[in-house]
Amino acid sequence: MILKNENDIYIFFETAEQLEPCKVLDIGMFFKRAGCVCRKAMNKEISEEIQLDGIDFFPEIDFPVWHNIYDNILDMESFIKMDVNAPYGLAVILGTEEFYQTESSLFMMQKISQCARYVLVSKLSEKWKQLVPFLKVIDLQVENDRYYLLDLGGI
Numbered sequence: 090m091i092l093k094n095e096n097d098i099y100i101f102f103e104t105a106e107q108l109e110p111c112k113v114l115d116i117g118m119f120f121k122r123a124g125c126v127c128r129k130a131m132n133k134e135i136s137e138e139i140q141l142d143g144i145d146f147f148p149e150i151d152f153p154v155w156h157n158i159y160d161n162i163l164d165m166e167s168f169i170k171m172d173v174n175a176p177y178g179l180a181v182i183l184g185t186e187e188f189y190q191t192e193s194s195l196f197m198m199q200k201i202s203q204c205a206r207y208v209l210v211s212k213l214s215e216k217w218k219q220l221v222p223f224l225k226v227i228d229l230q231v232e233n234d235r236y237y238l239l240d241l242g243g244i
Contacts (some may be wrong), residue, residue, distance in 0.1 A: 090144060092163075094132040094184070094234065095131065095212065096231040096232055096234040097119075097123075097184055097234070098131055099121055099131060099133075099231055100120055100183070100209065100229060100234075100236050101133060101181055101183060101209070102130065102131065102133035102134070102135070102229050103133070103213045104179065104181075104207075104209050104229075104238065105135055105139070105179060108155045108178055108179050108207060108224070109139065109178070109241050110139065110177065110178020110179040110207075111139060111175075111178055112139065112140040112141075112142070112175060112176070112177045112178055112179075113135065113139055113140070113141050113142070113177060113178065113180070113181065114142050114143075114144070114179070114180040114181070114185070114201070114204075114205060115142065115143040115144070115159070115178045115181050116143075116144045116180060116181060116182045116188070116197070117144065117146045117160070117182060117183070117184070117188065117202070118143040118144065118145050118146065118155065118162070119181060119183055119184070119224075120143070120155070120158050120159070120209070121145070121150075121155050121158075122147075122184065125158065126142065126146065126154045126158075126160055127154075127157075127158060135154075137235075140160045140161075141158065141159050142158055142159060142160055142161040142162075142163065142177075143155070143158075143159040143161070143162045143163070144162075144163050144164070144165060144168050145162050145163070145164055146165075146188075154194075155222075163167075164236050165191075165193050165197060168197070168200060169193065169197065169200050173200075173203070173204035176187070176205060176206060176229050177204055177205040177206070178205075178206050178207065178211070179205065179207050179208075179209065180201050180204075180205035180208045180224070181205070181208070181209045181210075182205070182208065182209070182210045182211070183209065183211045184211060185212070186212045189212065189216070191196075194216070195216060198216055198220055199218065200216075202217075202220050202221050202241055205241060207238055207239060207240055207241065208238050208239040208241065209236060209237070209238055209239075210236065210239065211234075211235075211236055211237075211239060212236045212237075213226065213239075217239055219243065221239070221241050223242055224239060224240070224241065224242075225240035225242075226238070226239055226240075227239075227240065228239075
């Protein structure tokens with residue numbers, strides 16, 4: 090659960106800075122798993138002007154500060170049922186390789202592909218290519234770590 094890879098932290102902030110999304114969906118609550126107590130790390134930050142929503146994989150572990158970091162905290166089931174009226178500019182799935190083994194992962198990926206423009210992942214699943222026929226994959230590398238920015242097409 091705890092993330093310790095500084096490259097994961099760097100790529101999260103750098104991608105958000107480059108894409109300048111109005112809304113970010115943090116799948117697995119990266120800030121929680123990295124032990125952050127605010128939207129800042131490594132001299133970078135996610136502005137308070139950006140809506141930051143989190144999908145919590147470990148709701149049994151709760152700390153009030155995370156309710157100040159995230160605008161909305163959802164569980165997977167609530168997210169799948171949610172109507173998204175304004176798309177997310179960026180969704181992030183980092184350090185959650187077990188995400189792809191869950192029963193609800195396909196439903197989650199379908200929902201994400203309907204409501205996000207870009208998805209930053211640390212593991213590329215073939216399921217994405219099946220769900221998004223015209224998927225563009227941009228390889229990103231930070232030191233020895235590889236990441237993938239999935240361009241889901243126009244939303």
